[in-house]
Amino acid sequence: MTYIAKPKLHHPSLQPNALGFTRRDYEGRISTLCAGCGHDSISAAIVQACYELSIEPHRVAKMSGIGCSSKTPDYFLGQAHGFNSVHGRMPSVLTGAAMANRDLLYLGVSGDGDSASIGLGQFAHALRRGVNMVYICENNGVYGLTKGQFSATADQGAKSKSGEVHVDSAIDLISMALLLGASYVARSFSGDKKQLVPLIKGAIRHKGAAILDVISPCVTFNNHLGSTKSFDYVREHDEAVNAVDFVPAKKEITADYEPGTTELVRQHDGSYLKLSKLRPDYDTSDRIAALAYLQEHQAQGELVTGLIYVAPEAADLHDHLGTADTPLNTLTEKELCPGAKALEVVNGEYR
């Protein structure tokens, strides 16, 4: 038996979506992050994307690790189950949950410390397995929750608030994701909702491992002059390769389609990503070229954003494992237990 969701009544000015939900139905508890924290903008973008896509909130599983960023799943989609795991281990917990029920939408939220330091291994392996998920790394170049130490994504030469210079090479999660076989790879900025919301929507509708590296300034510990993850720095250096518009499956797309400057990517579920090419030479389907492009442009101090790469028909974890279509967690005892007779046969094989 299924139950129809009953949206609460809201102020008439709040527009309901196709399910009858308003934006507010996608919100969560009041955030306890610092005022102005980039992470809160990402939460707002997630709310917006889910609302616009008319996602049933309770069909989402929100997973996270530990950090300011990892707290945020409490601040959106209040009707969804959340799992705030341990530091750096969200990818494995999410993978397990996804194995148990392939039908939910898995939304993993992590930080740069959570993903690029303690959890780098799990980050890598979840991507190479093609876990069907939206993985958002809220990247501020520091450990916010432990008060501002450099993280592994901090750029070489970046200055801490106290003036300390970061000497180690930075880990670029996006380049790694490309190498590891992620099939939807994007970078964005928490301050650019126009870019971020459609990228999240595209990721939600993507089948396979979708990773979004979202630069998300920490206003308390990493928003000063000399930081390469501050609002000002990111605004100045942001070089988008494309502007993405998400077109749902049933909508017709004829209007402003201009070959050459616009590209259409059809995803597994029939929806489209309409890409306005800001860099005419950029091709989102060429993984190797994307890697080279990132290396070149980042070396020039550009922060490359937009949809970096997409393989719309990639295989996912369940394809790899060969699991049946029915979610494993709904199988009944009758389907699961071979019973006494079969065990007798097995016994016979060990005599």
Place this chain on the structure above:
Amino acid sequence: MRAIAGQPLAATNDFVVKFANINGSGSASANELFARSILRMGVPVASRNIFPSNIQGLPTWYEVRVSGEGWLGRRGGVDFMVALNPQTFDKDMASLEPGGYLLYDSTKPIPPEKFRLDITVLPIPLTEICNKAYADPRQRQLFKNIVYVGALTSLLGMDLEAVKWLIAEQFETKQKLLAPNIQALGFGYEYARDKLKDRCKLKVKRQDKVGERIFIQGNNAAALGCVWAGATVCAWYPITPSTSLAENFNRHASRFRIDPVSKKKNFAFLQAEDEIAAIGMVVGASWNGARAFTATSGPGISLMSEIFGFAYYAEVPAVVFDVQRGGPSTGMPTRTQQSDLLLAAYASHGDTKHVLLFPEDPHECFDFAVAAFDLAERLQTPVFVMMDLDIGMNDWLVEPLAWDDTRRYDRGKVLSAEELEAGKTFGRYLDVDGDAVPYRTIPGTHPSQGAYFTRGSSHDAYARYSEEGATYIAGMQRLLRKFETAKCLVPKPVVREADQKARFGVIYYGSTAVAMNEAVAVLEKKGLPLDLMRVRAFPFNDEVEAFIAAHEQVFVIEQNRDAQLMKLIVGECAIDPAKFLPILHFDGTPITARFIIKEIATRAGLAEAEAQEAAQ
């Protein structure tokens, strides 16, 4: 073993044969063939593989105890040595009982003064026989193993047809290999029959003592238990001695869990990148309503600890098989121990404790695997099945595995969409029933009811973040009460009282049981009555305390250095440690009956001489 001074040992269906081989030489299947052939003659055997952490070249042994009386533990000592490893030849010979037998490859002659005088030497030119018969070097090596099985068949008076029959079964699908194997068997058999006639006084005689029993490894039985228990997710990372548990699960599930229509798998089997990821996956899957497990050994338990604490505190089910090996650190990866008890019982930081089960043999590995899933879901907590290498990786003769079709899984307190719709109040950590076990909901169940935020940070009864002291304490106290509930649900100890009043009690657990059964029979004959209690789970049920209270002194037999079970009992039941007499065996080999007999006899004050005699 009745040794008459200066005489070769003579016994029927009561002796120990040990094979000394080189790892990677293909001896394992021949040795197993030998053991199974004896079983086919209706005579119980206990076999143990003693192997190095190595793929090729290092020494490896296989010990077969033939016991018409049905003793399945290690006895201790060796009566017949098949000495095929030059590296260990001297030591192997030295380990023989006086009057024992030594079979060796006599192709290269060994000077007579190298041999002990009090044993019977049985030379067979294995290499020569094989070099003559086979051209291919690999065959020359492999068939040597079958040739010595043939020789043993003759020497021990075994049923040649039974051995041939087994070979035929083994090569049913590889007919091409059947004839050469039978031929090699014949070479050994005929050589021993013609050249070594009547030289061996150890005999196997047909009996009817095996019955319906099966010969199976604990890892395999536990894997079957997982399939029958309805486990759908297995996430693991390879580690000896647990690897074959996961691999067997995959094998059995691939046979019994295929969707009849789509032919796809109704299970997910995933080799994780490490043990932390493996337990993360198990917890994620269990949280999402699947029955999930991992199999590992001590080093894996160490790595998983943070997530065990999470699962304890956030109350997520998880089933963990710890196939224990010799620690600490890498320790002795291919040797057995029971040395993870304290680690597992309190795995993770903060006040944490976990449910442990101690199966005694592969049969109980199956049963406890099934029980573990029920307990984990009923109690919403990790449950550890504490096996060891001896049970996990050796073939044991046990009662057939049993399943009752009327049995139902206990999926625990999970609120359905109907219950949520009906307005049943939901507080994820609310003790509604007074047993301290709350209700949970599975993600995606209901559009507007039952969602909650799972977290390892301090939370109130409604899963809301709270660092309020009183709220925190209430949660922690409830978890303690939940552990009390667990006491009534876990398997009770098995108590066996002596016919006469016994001053001493004996506590033991896990793979020690087989050796203990034999030891107590001998000790009672020697006039030392003992009451026995086999502990099967932690937390300890009230029976455990009652048993200890009823005895002046209690022996605790363990396969670790630190008397870990004893410490657990002392700490958890607040019992004076002076009450216990720990007997500890931890050299990495399975504990023997002789060891237990000698230790108990000595410490119970049986006269020294008597103790020595009892050990024989």
